[in-house]
Structures are given as structure tokens and as C-alpha cells.
Amino acid sequence: MSLFRHASNVFRLGLKELASLSRDVVMMVLILYTFTMAVYDVAKGVRTEVQNAAVAIVDDDGSGFSRRLIDAVQPPYFQQPIRVGRDQVEDLLNRGAVTFVLALPPKLEADLLSGRRPEIAIEVDATAMTQAGVGTAYLQNIVTRTARDFLHEHDADSGLPATVVTRALFNPNLESIRFNAVMQVLENITILAVILVGAAVMRERERGTIEHLMVMPVTAAEIALAKIWANGLVILVAVALSLIFVVGWALGVPVEGSMPLFLCGAALYLFAATSLGILLATVANSMPQLGLLAIPIFVVMNLLSGTTTPMEAMPEWLGVAMQVSPSTHFVALSQAILYRGAGFETVWPQMAGIFGLGLAFLLVALLRFRAMLARQA
Template sequence: MRVANVFNLGVKELFSLLRDPVMLVLIGYAFSLAIYAAATAMPETLHKAPIAVVDEDRSQLSTRIIDAFYPPQFSAPSLITREEMDARMDAGLDTFALAIPPDFQRDLLAGRQTEIQLNIDATRMSQAFTGNSHIQTIVSNEITTFLKRYRPDSGQQVDLALRARFNPELNKSWFGAVMKIIDNITLLSIILTGAALIREREHGTVEHLLVMPVTPFEIMTAKVWAMAVVVLAATTASLYLVVEGALGVPIEGSVPLFLAGTALHLFATTSLGIFLGTVARSMPQFGLLTMLVLLPLQILSGGTTPRESMPAPVRGVMLAAPNTHFVMLAQAILYRGAGFDVVWPQFAALFLIGCVLFAISLSRFRKTIGTMA
């Protein structure tokens, strides 16, 4: 291998990418608006959920319960009548409708059994699932606080001191921003390398490379480093401008260490992109193959669902995927401020997986080049 050939071919790839406005827009969107949207609109986040209250008690306790619902989790409660409740929910005006019965406070103080009705528009699945538990907690806390003023406190109480490590605000945007960057690094690295190979095949420039004094190893290495540099640059800009700047997410660990791990991950995923590019015969086929590969990588890597919640066979199989180790590495560095002494097993795993994928992809690439020759 000649280093000059690898460098010049890589520069050619960069110029080819610069002449592709669709890819440039995709890169810009994936590391800016997509990160911001994923962080601020997490599906399980309860934000300004519309709620209405039927207050037939008109007591001090019912007023306390109504006042406990406020932004940003809920919109200001709308006071309605029982006749309006079903009509408003049918019209989609309210996700939650809370009905407080008459004599609710009196029955509680007298020790009689009573209940509050909560109607939920379950077609709004994400808000309905999360808001249900929020409303139950709010109502229970208000009732408990109110009754403590009128009933003696019987029994010994134990206070649970909650200490949230690494994310003291329990802010879902901190999680969403970093995990979206991890997903988009994998997405772009596979798409850019695979699309570059298919684009050359469709434009006929592969034949031009075959008559040049370059080897398949040099061609593939050039594509790997060029696309990896693009994704690394976009990742760095996104971390500082979007995650830390626009979203205000604190990064605890070393960004250079994270970028070093990202480079190893890109070594594996760009090789995978080359492999998919040799298997697919057209861009639509490549898109379908990418979907089949990306979905398991992202869903089963531990970024969406903790690995401990997965079946043991799935956990074992996913140890062969680079995403699994990259998610562990990224979370340890960016969330918990881990150093190399903690994440070196993930670095080693990414290097080994990258070498295997590179060798397999190179073998497939040589066969593909041979058939074209």
C-alpha cells in the first residue's frame, strides 16, 4: 500500500461528497435539527398535556388538587361541567379529564371510602401512559398533605433520600441528545461509504480506478478514512454547538477520548457500509439493506432498552455488534466521566470487530472489483 494513493483517493471522495448536495443536507440535518428534535421531543416526555377538571366538590382540597397541575408537564386545567367532559374528549380537546365528586373532602375527613374518576384519551399513547402515573402521584400527594393537617400521624415514617447521579435534574433531553448522536454516527457512516461505492458504480468511475496503479485495499481504505473524517467533524461540531450549546447538556468526560472511541467505531461501521455497498446493486437496494441492519443495531445495542432487560441469547449475539460497545463507551465517558482505564475493554472490542469487518468487506470488495474487470 502506498500512503499517497490512499490520501489522494480519500481527497477525491471528499470532493465527490462536496458535489452531492443531498448528502450534505443529510449530514447537516442529522447532526443539528435531528439531535435537537430528539432531545426536546422524547416520546415519553409529558409536556403541556391538556387536562380538564370537573369540580363538583368546590372544597379546599379540590382547589389544591386543581392548582397542582401546571406547566410544563400540564397545560392550565380547564374547569368544565360533567356534561362537557365526554364532548370535549371526543373532540380531542383534552387528553385527561379529572372528575372530583361532591362531598369529596367531607368523605375523606370522615374516613369514608371515596374515589376520583380519571378519563384518558388513550389514542395519545405516549402522553396517556406517562400522564396516568403523574396524575395519580399528584392527586395522592395532595390528599396526603391535606389529611396530615387534620389527622394525627400514626406509625413511624421513613424518608427516602433520593440522589440522582449524573443527571440530577432527571432531564430526558440529556439522554436523548447523546443517544441520537450515537445513532446518527452509525447511520451516516454506513450510508456515506455504501452510497459512495454505489455512486461510483452507477457513474462508471470504478472502471477508471481499475486502470490506475491502485489496489482494492487502497481504494477501500481511502473511502473509510474520508467518510470517517466527515462524520468525526460533524460529531465534534454537534457536541459543542447543539448538545452543549443549544441544549445545555453537560459533558462530564473527555471529548477527545470519546472521539477516539468514535474513530474506532467508524472503522467498523464504514467497513460495514462498504460491505453493504458491494452486496446491493442499486441505491434502493442499499437503502433497504441499511434499514434491515440499522434497526437491530440501534434497538438491541442498549441505547434504547437496557441490555439487562434483554434475553440472554440476544445479549450474547449483540456482543459481536460494534454499536453495543460504542453505546457502553459513550455513556461511560459522556455521562459518567470515565477515563481510559474504565473503557479500554470497549476500545479493544471495537478494534477487533473493526478488523474483522474490514477484512470481510475487503474480501467482498476484491471479488466485486474482479467481476467488473
């Protein structure tokens, strides 16, 4: 009977949280924007692949091969190449008018057919860092492929003992939108989970309604758990709708894996992240302090969780340290399910890690929450 009473208290307090949140217009607008326009804008606006890059070509050869090479540089990766003289290259790069300059030397075709190895220079404006790195590789592949095909047609030795065939799994066209859309949803989960629950606690303190709770026959654990399930449920529903309508329908990004399995993992992560939000609310004394305290927390959780930089690209000690963050396990779980279609047998270690860290955060948060209520009394 006691367990039923505790569960009933948690449920009813959660309904109070939902009613309070529904009347908070600012928070409702924030949730709506975060899982719609924020996801769409980032997915469409932030690209890691080359798109519509400006290319200038210095053609000192004027041969059939050079014309063929120029024709191979095509949209959507590159704009239609413009022919320029060597004396124009420096000015174009200084003004940022082009990102790439392809310089074709004299006697290029003749040197290729005679077995010599002519040098084709690619000058790059590296201030456009992402496009510079990826676009250079694109141009190198275009030059190599065009030269190989040209030599094969003329029965000349290409000097290439093997042809490399690359097959990209899980994202065949290497489109950044398929990565950015889902990762933005994951990052927004962290931000809202911390902010919503922390703000719910701070709202009770600033409005004085926490004193009302203290005179009711409820415990600190029931109050905290009610805030966790109510705010977590709102975010979970928003995540599911965002993946279906924004990611899947508006952006056209397929979700390969099991949606129910992902939502189970997301629910565990929300348990951990909302517990962290309560913990931060017990440290802060006001809403501005909560915001300042939360910013570095979720910035570190997002940037070092694997959404932006792969874990294997980090220093080893940092990768080990980030294992105490539930976001690291959640990103690995989400990528395995939503990109690679993994099942429970693959992601259960990440689920266990998230749940363990969530319990640790909750226990510390409850200790501080009880102390905070005692001070309020």
C-alpha cells in the same frame, strides 16, 4: 519502505475521496442537515415527559382540600385545569379534548380527616400513550403529596409510614431533550457511515472510475482503507461540531464526560460502520439496491442498540444476539462517557468489542471487494 508506500497510497487515495465528496453537493447538504436540523428537531420535538397536558377536574367535594388539589396541577406539565361536570367527561375524552380527568368524590376532605380512604379516580385517554403513562404517575404523586401535606397540617394520621425521596442522577429534571439530543447524534452516525462509504464505492462503479483505480499500482485494501478514513474523518468532525454547537450551545444540553475519549470511541465505531458500508456495497449492484439493503440494517442497529429501548428490557436471546452489532457497544460507551462521565477504565471493554467487530467486517469486506474488482476486470 513497503509499509510507507502503502500508507502513502492510502493517504493520497483518501485525499481523492475527500475531494470527490466535497464536489458532491447532495451529500454535503445531507451531512450538514443530519448533524444540525435533524438533531435539533428530534430533540425539541420528541418528548417522553409530560408537557402541557390537558386536564379536566370533576369536583364533587367543593372543599378546601379539593381546591388545594386543583391548584397543585400546574404548568409546565399540565395546562390550567378546567372544571367540568360528570356528564361532560365521556364527550371530552371521545373528542380528545383532554388527556386526563381527575374525579374528586363527595365528602373527600371529611373522609380524609376521619381516617377513611376515599378513592380519587383518574380517567386517561391512553391513545396519547407516552403522556398517558407518565402523566398518570405525575398526577398520582401530586395527589399523594397534597394529601400528605394536608393531613400533616391538620395533625391527622396520613397512613404513610415513610416519605420516599427520589434523587435522579445524571438527568436531575428527567428532561427527554438531554437524552434525545445525544442519542439522535449517535443514530445519525450509523446512518451516514453506512451510506457515505457505500455510496462512494457505488459511485466509483457507476461512473467507471473504478477501472482507473484498477490500473494504478494500488491494492484493494488500500482503496478500501482510504474510503474508510476519509469518510470517517468527515463524519467525526461533523459529530464533534454537532455536540459542541447544536447539542451544547443551541439545545443547552451539557456534555459531562471527556470529549476526546468519546471521539476516540466514535472513531473506532466509524471504522466498524464504514467497513460494514463497504461490505454492503459489494453485495448491491446499484445505488438503489444499496439504499434498500442499508435501510433494514441501520434500522435494526439503531432500534435495538439501546438508544430507544434499554437492553435489559429486551428478550434475553435478543440482547445476546445484538452483541454482534457494534452499535450496541457504541451506545453503551457513549452513554457512559457523555452522561455519566466515565473514564477509559470503564469503557475499554466496549472499545475492544467495537474494534474486534470492525476487524471482522473489514476482513469480509476486503474479500468481497477483491472479488468485485476481479469481476470488474
